[in-house]
Every structure is written in structure tokens, then in C-alpha cells.
Amino acid sequence: MPMGTNGREIIVFEKVSKVYPLGETEVKALQDVDLVIREGEFVVILGPSGSGKTTLLNLIGGMDTVSSGRLVVNGRDISGLDVKSLTEYRRTQIGFIFQFFNLIPTLTALENVEFALELVSDNTRDKARKALEMVGLGGRADHFPSQLSGGEQQRVAIARAIVKDPPILLCDEPTGELDYETGKNVLRVMQEINREKGQTIILVTHNSAIAEMSHRTIRLHSGRLAEIVEIENPKDAMELVW
Numbered sequence: 001m002p003m004g005t006n007g008r009e010i011i012v013f014e015k016v017s018k019v020y021p022l023g024e025t026e027v028k029a030l031q032d033v034d035l036v037i038r039e040g041e042f043v044v045i046l047g048p049s050g051s052g053k054t055t056l057l058n059l060i061g062g063m064d065t066v067s068s069g070r071l072v073v074n075g076r077d078i079s080g081l082d083v084k085s086l087t088e089y090r091r092t093q094i095g096f097i098f099q100f101f102n103l104i105p106t107l108t109a110l111e112n113v114e115f116a117l118e119l120v121s122d123n124t125r126d127k128a129r130k131a132l133e134m135v136g137l138g139g140r141a142d143h144f145p146s147q148l149s150g151g152e153q154q155r156v157a158i159a160r161a162i163v164k165d166p167p168i169l170l171c172d173e174p175t176g177e178l179d180y181e182t183g184k185n186v187l188r189v190m191q192e193i194n195r196e197k198g199q200t201i202i203l204v205t206h207n208s209a210i211a212e213m214s215h216r217t218i219r220l221h222s223g224r225l226a227e228i229v230e231i232e233n234p235k236d237a238m239e240l241v242w
Contacts, residue, residue, distance in 0.1 A: 007038055007039075008038060008039040009036050009037075009038055009039075009072075010037060010038060010039040010073065010074055010167065010168065010200050011035075011036070011037040011060060011071075011072070011073050011074075011168070011200070011202075012035075012036050012037075012070075012071070012072040012073075013033045013034055013035040013036075013069065013070075013071055014034060014069055014070040014071070014072070015032050015033070015034060015068070015069040015070070016030060016032070016033045016034075016035075016059065016066050016068070016069035016070070016071055017030055017031050017032055017033070017066070017067050017068045017069055018030040018052075018055050018059065018064065018066060018067050018223075019067045028223050029052050029055040029223050030052045030055050030056060030059075030223045030224075031222075031223045031224050032069070032224070033056070033069070033223075033224070033225055034225070035218070035225065035228075037200065037202065038200075039167070039198070039200055040194070040198045040199075040200060041200055041201075041215045041216060042190075042191065042194045042200075042201045042203070042213070042214045042215050042234070043200075043201070043202045043203070043214055043215065043216050043217075043218060044203050044204075044205060044210055044211045044213075044214040044216075044217045044218070045057070045202065045203065045204045045205070045217075045218050045219075045220065046205065046206075046208055046211060046217060046218070046219045046220070047219055047220035047221060047226070048206075048221070049206075050222075051220040051221050051222060051223065052220045052222075052223040052224075053204045053220055054172060054204060055223075056204075056220070057170050057172055057202065057204050059071060060073065060094070060168070060170060060202065061090060061094050061096060061170050062078060062081070062086040062087075062089045062090045062093075062094065063090070065079070065080075065081075065086075066079050073089075073093060073168070074093060074167060074168075076089075091164070092164070092166070093166055093167060093168060094166050094168050094169075094170060095161030095162055095164065095166040095168070095169045095170070095199075096161055096169075096170050096171075096172075097154075097157055097158055097161045097169060097170070097171040097172070097174045097190075098157070098171075098172050098173075098174070099172060099173035099174065099176040099177055100177065101145070101150075101153040101154055101156070101157045101177075102157065103145040103153055103156060103157065103160075104145075105144065105145050105146060106144075107144070108141065108142050108143060108144055109132060109137060109140055109141050109142070109143055109144075109145070109148065109152075109156045109159075110125070110128050110129065110132060110141040110142065111128075112145070112156055112160055113128035113131050113132060113156065113159045113160045113163050114128040115160070116160045116161075116163055116164060117163055117164060127163055128141075128159070128163055129141060131159040131160075131162055131163040132156070132159050134159065134162070134193070135155040135156075135158050135159045135162075135189050136155065136189065137152060137155055137156060137159065140152060149182070150177060150178050150179075150182060151178055151182035151183075151185055151186055154174060154175075154177075154178060154182075154186050155186060155189060158174075158186070158189055158190065158193070162193060162197070162199070165197075166199070167199060167200060168199065168200045168201075168202070169190070169193070169199050169200070169201045169202070170202050171190065171201065171202065171203040171204065172204050173204060173205055173206070174186060174187075174190070174203065174205075175187060175205070175207070175210070176205075176206075180242070184237055184238055184240055185237075185238075187210065187213065187237035187240070188236070188237040188238055190203070190237075191213060191236070191237045207242055208242075209240050209241060209242035210240065210242075211229075211231070212231065212234065212235045212239075212240060213231075213234050213235050213236070213237050213240060214231055214234060215230070215231055215234060216228060216229065216230055216231060217229045217231065
């Protein structure tokens with residue numbers, strides 16, 4: 001069992017396939033995927049463009065639905081949920097961190113984080129401040145995105161993702177727009193969240209060096225699981241070299 005996990009199955013793929021129609025043909029984005037991710041794991045998904053990485057992430061995040069098979073998240077089969085149920089699922093179970101920060105430019109850092117809480121929580125200001133403090137931006141709460149560096153903007157995006165305390169964080173190329181040192185600092189924040197809060201993190205990347213900080217690395221090829229590697233001693237994010 002990977003260090004940092006409690007062994008409980010939080011995400012289970014059972015023969016999951018995803019097919020997209022393309023004119024008169026079909027694109028098989030995922031094919032017969034069987035996969036178990038445990039609570040508290042830090043998992044890195046690797047693979048070339050078109051291998052199915054983002055599709056897998058979107059299925060877990062409820063932004064897309066399976067074509068066949070069964071997908072169980074936190075004990076609930078989400079394979080056939082309707083639009084309303086999927087919206088509620090995303091709101092309560094999932095935090096999203098993307099390559100592009102997607103901050104609202106007319107809101108301060110604090111207001112951007114608060115915005116994620118408006119529909120689900122009271123005391124939004126206190127919770128938003130605590131989330132910013134956790135990512136090291138307590139002193140930048142009143143700054144607008146244009147006044148923040150790229151790394152700071154991504155940390156605001158992380159704060160926005162964790163402020164609802166979701167059990168699962170989904171990260172799609174979160175360092176793709178950042179320079180080397182800034183990228184490592186952002187990964188350090190994510191690693192600390194995983195270690196301190198026990199949230200399950202699934203990170204999609206083209207950068208194979210990032211796999212060294214994970215508990216497990218999953219490699220996809222042409223929509224199929226090609227390899228799963230256990231990392232016995234995950235590196236600290238600041239030790240990574242690429």
C-alpha cells in the first residue's frame with residue numbers, strides 16, 4: 001500500500017470505455033480500463049497526446065460520462081448520473097486545478113477563492129483566508145490577478161480548489177504555463193496538501209519527472225492502461241529535476 005494512503009478504495013474503474021463519434025467513425029478515447037485509486041494517494045497520469053489522460057480525468061470529475069463500464073467514486077456509482085446529480089457531485093466531491101488559472105480578473109485573490117464557496121458554505125471569508133494562508137498567499141489576499149505572478153495565480157487557483165475541502169483534487173497540467181522553479185514551488189504546495197490534509201490527488205502531465213513525487217504512476221497509451229508503477233520513496237517536489 002502506498003505511503004500516505006489508508007487503503008480505502010475511493011475511485012474504481014470497472015471495464016470503463018469512452019467513445020466519441022467523429023463523423024461516420026468513432027474515436028476510442030479509453031478502452032476497458034480497470035483501475036483502483038485509494039484514498040490519500042498522489043497519482044500521476046502520464047502518456048502522449050491522445051492517450052486518454054484528460055478523458056480519464058474528465059470522467060472522474062463528472063465533466064463527461066462513460067460509454068460503457070462502471071465508475072464508482074467515494075462509494076457512489078456515477079456512471080449514469082443525470083446533469084443535476086453530476087453538478088452536485090462536482091460541487092461536493094471534486095476540486096479542479098487546470099493549466100490555465102481561470103481566475104476572474106475583476107475579483108481579488110480572496111474574492112476568487114470565496115466565489116467557489118458561495119453555493120456551499122457559510123463563513124466564506126474566513127475559509128477563503130485560511131485556504132490562501134495554506135498556499136502561502138495570506139499577505140496577497142487583496143491583490144488582483146494582474147498584480148500576481150504566474151505562480152501566485154496558480155496558488156490562488158489551488159486555494160480555490162481546496163477551499164471546499166473536497167476529497168479528490170484533479171490537476172490537468174498544473175505547471176504547464178510556469179517556469180521551472182515556480183512549477184516546483186506549486187508542486188510543493190500540492191504535495192503538502194496531500195500529506196497534511198490527506199486529499200487524493202490525480203495529476204495529469206507530459207512531464208515524466210513529476211512522477212517521482214507520486215505514490216503511483218499510471219501510463220496510458222492509445223486509451224489503454226500500459227503500465228502502473230509503485231513509487232517506494234516519493235521525492236520531495238523541490239528535489240525534482242527536469
